[in-house]
Amino acid sequence: MRSDTPACISDRDRVASELNAWFVREARDLPWRAPGTSAWAVLVSEFMLQQTQVERVIPRWIAWLERWPTPAALAANEPGEAVRAWDRLGYPRRALWLHRAATEIVGLHGGEVPRDVDALLALTGVGPYTARAIAAFAYGERHPVVDTNTRRVLARLVHGVALAGMPKDSDLEDMEALLPEDRASAAVFNAAAMELGAIVCTARTPRCGFCPVAQWCEWRGSGYPANAPTKRPRQAAFEGSDRQARGRIMALLRRSSDAVSREAALAAAAGDEGHGKARRRSAQDPTQPQRAFDSLIADGLIVEFEGRVKLP
DNA sequence: CTCCTGCGGT
DNA sequence: ACCGCGGGAG
Numbered sequence: 604m605r606s607d608t609p610a611c612i613s614d615r616d617r618v619a620s621e622l623n624a625w626f627v628r629e630a631r632d633l634p635w636r637a638p639g640t641s642a643w644a645v646l647v648s649e650f651m652l653q654q655t656q657v658e659r660v661i662p663r664w665i666a667w668l669e670r671w672p673t674p675a676a677l678a679a680n681e682p683g684e685a686v687r688a689w690d691r692l693g694y695p696r697r698a699l700w701l702h703r704a705a706t707e708i709v710g711l712h713g714g715e716v717p718r719d720v721d722a723l724l725a726l727t728g729v730g731p732y733t734a735r736a737i738a739a740f741a742y743g744e745r746h747p748v749v750d751t752n753t754r755r756v757l758a759r760l761v762h763g764v765a766l767a768g769m770p771k772d773s774d775l776e777d778m779e780a781l782l783p784e785d786r787a788s789a790a791v792f793n794a795a796a797m798e799l800g801a802i803v804c805t806a807r808t809p810r811c812g813f814c815p816v817a818q819w820c821e822w823r824g825s826g827y828p829a830n831a832p833t834k835r836p837r838q839a840a841f842e843g844s845d846r847q848a849r850g851r852i853m854a855l856l857r858r859s860s861d862a863v864s865r866e867a868a869l870a871a872a873a874g875d876e877g878h879g880k881a882r883r884r885s886a887q888d889p890t891q892p893q894r895a896f897d898s899l900i901a902d903g904l905i906v907e908f909e910g911r912v913k914l915p
Numbered sequence: 916c917t918c919c920t921g922c923g924g925t
Numbered sequence: 926a927c928c929g930c931g932g933g934a935g
Contacts, residue, residue: 648920649920652921653920653921654922655920656918656933660920691932692932693930694921694930694931695931696922700923728921730922732921732922733920733922751919751920751921753920800920806917806918807917807918807935838917838930839929841931844929846929846930846932853931898929898930
């Protein structure tokens with residue numbers, strides 16, 4: 604962060620003050636930010652938002668909480684119902700993890716979402732980001748919350764580089780160094796940093812002209828140097844992937860109220876929609892459908908039942 | 916093509 | 926430390 608402004612107040616406080624004021628002014632009106640949102644509702648939102656964009660999450664989140672307003676309500680249903688309600692949010696293992704977390708919350712915490720970070724980390728599907736996000740946003744505890752947006756903001760503001768590299772433990776320390784002392788401001792600042800990364804300090808085309816902390820930005824101050832070659836692993840192509848084949852099986856089972864035959868599941872994996880038009884799949888790996896099927900069994904996302912296949 | 920409020924397994 | 930894991934949108 605640039606410190607070319609003589610100040611009685613530290614730059615840390617100025618950055619937090621400006622960013623928080625911007626957040627109050629400009630932040631999107633997201634439903635899980637409404638006052639009175641339960642810790643469970645926050646937890647559900649954080650699960651859904653892992654690798655899935657806000658706009659796609661909102662309708663699923665509303666429907667989910669209407670149906671399962673408490674951990675106990677979800678835990679009382681079969682996990683397959685959670686997978687079905689997950690719909691097309693992607694990475695459906697998260698639905699299974701969320702159901703498992705609800706069961707753990709009922710069994711270990713009397714049905715109340717814990718507020719302690721270590722207790723949260725022990726829940727299935729809750730990692731370093733989600734645990735701190737729940738503690739900060741649901742309970743107002745003071746913790747650094749660092750997601751991919753915040754890591755990019757820190758990379759630019761503090762380190763003067765265009766993009767963040769691999770996640771590091773020091774990310775939390777970087778955020779801690781900027782975090783306001785009082786809990787309420789700290790919680791807002793965590794959300795504000797994420798929001799800035801989401802709508803201003805974006806990966807591809809940052810809108811620095813609208814950035815409330817541009818004057819302290821190390822990246823801007825050094826002339827927006829080009830992206831240093833980072834080590835970030837590129838995501839594999841989706842088209843033709845095992846993920847796509849798995850997704851087709853899951854889509855078939857979500858829309859089937861009953862179990863389907865193994866053959867139907869394998870055909871779905873191969874991209875055969877079963878209505879007329881033959882799909883060209885000459886270049887496809889012939890072992891892929893079976894591999895996708897087996898991996899879904901291993902994940903517990905589908906089960907075989909008397910020679911047929913259904914959600915768990 | 917890239918990116919998106921990450922996570923658990925290895 | 927690396928990898929697999931959906932699906933949508935720019």
